[in-house]
Amino acid sequence: MSTLCSPSASLLRRLDRLGRLMRPTPLVELTFPGVRVFSKLEYLNPVGSVKDRTAYWILRRAVERGEVDERTTIVESSSGNFATALAAYAQLLGLRFIPVIDPNILPANEAFLRRACATVVKVDEPDESGGYLKTRLREVQALCARTDHAYWTNQYANIDGMDAHYRLTAAEVCADMPRLDYAFIGVSSAGTLAGMSRRLKEAFPGVRIIAVDAAGSAIFGCTPRRRHIPGLGAGIVPPLLEHARIDDVVIVPERETARACRELLWEHGLFAGGSSGTSYAAIQQHAPAMRETPGATALFLCNDRGTAYLDTVFDDEWVTRLE
Ligand SMILES: Cc1ncc(COP(=O)(O)O)c(C=O)c1O
Structure with a gap:
């Protein structure tokens, strides 16, 4: 961070x-x-879903607090609308974004992310429950640990993600x-x-x-x-x-x-x-x-x-x- x-x-x-x-x-x-x-x-x-609000507001608040600047790499575990919104907005802000995705991703979303992001990490090991959520989250932690100025948007717990919908x-x-x-x-x-x-x-x-x-x-x-x-x-x-x-x-x-x-x-x-x-x-x-x-x-x-x-x-x- x-x-x-x-x-x-x-x-x-x-x-x-x-x-x-x-x-x-x-x-x-x-x-x-x-x-x-x-x-x-x-x-x-603009990018096509309700998650535009979440992506915009989380980035905005993080920049306002000085937690995200030009050196930042955004990291998130998402295969869906949040990832596509973040990919577009990170690109528009000139920031790097590394999405962590899994094999259940819709082909159209994967194509979008691969066009928008220089690095896409796709996990393929199912976790104990048979899904990929925990594997993806472990990969996010590993990426944040080895990437300078990484910022995990953490959509499931980020209060700014809630505030986006309160305010907008x-x-x-x-x-x-x-x-x-x-x-x-x-x-x-x-x-x-x-x-x-x-x-x-x-x-x-x-x-x-x-x-x-x-x-x-x-x-x-x-x-x-x-x-x-x-x-x-x-x-x-x-x-x-x-x-x-x-x-x-x-x-x-x-x-x-x-x-x-x-x-x-x-x-x-x-x-x-x-x-x-x-x-x-x-x-x-x-x-x-x-x-x-x-x-x-x-x-x-x-x-x-x-x-x-x-x-x-x-x-x-x-x-x-x-x-
Ligand atoms: C199409 C769609 N509807 C609803 C939701 C749920 O929104 P939230 O994550 O704020 O609960 C999402 C979340 O990704 C979504 O992509």
Whole structure:
């Protein structure tokens, strides 16, 4: 980790320019019986997902504190949207980024990372649980130990990752929505859930926060098992979860996610990825209870685009192979 020094003025200027690219994302209303359902289109962030906010804010705060400067190499264990956002923003800031990935990475994400980063470390040894998370984290520690001025963004425990959604994503919702009764928020690192739930509860004291997770994830105490749709879920309980303010939890099977993704596309015209479908499926499950409140208003995020999921969630044969 870099020693603390005064912030780099040139990195701050670049961050200001980057920040101006991050326009508020639109909020759209779906046609839905008996409940006003709104989706915030996070896939319209510059690099394509809700994790743009996390990457931008974590880098910004680290530069402001003088923990990241021109000499820094960013290191992170991620195969998904966080890695692609970090890769793009590190490149735009002129910083090196080494992503640590594993064989489950989507080919499109690996291609992106290999184009954006001079070094990509791909682990291939499964850990004791049969997954790769612990192997990847061990590799991150080893890389940080042997790299001068390494900075591990540590998305599962970084408070700035939560703050990103408190200050950016949720602040936009508060500015756009006069009323909110339910927010359905998917969980992996729990940064989005923790940050949004805290801000939304301040602005809408009666709002119910529904955490949405994938079946097979360990976050809410279930036995972890193999999951096939990236985005939501984790094999650990993320430290950021303790900061979240949760009223209810919905666990969605992967088949349901696939069904809901298709419904979002073919009935609502939203071409969104797995976690968006998972949250929409949770809304459908909660709809009878929500209809008891006149004018009930609900929100979910379309976290990323459907393109990376064409060979999985949107492929009939792939879906029939799901449990
Ligand atoms: C598509 C998608 N949806 C939802 C999430 C969950 O966000 P968080 O890590 O803030 O819990 C992620 C995290 O990577 C994601 O990639």
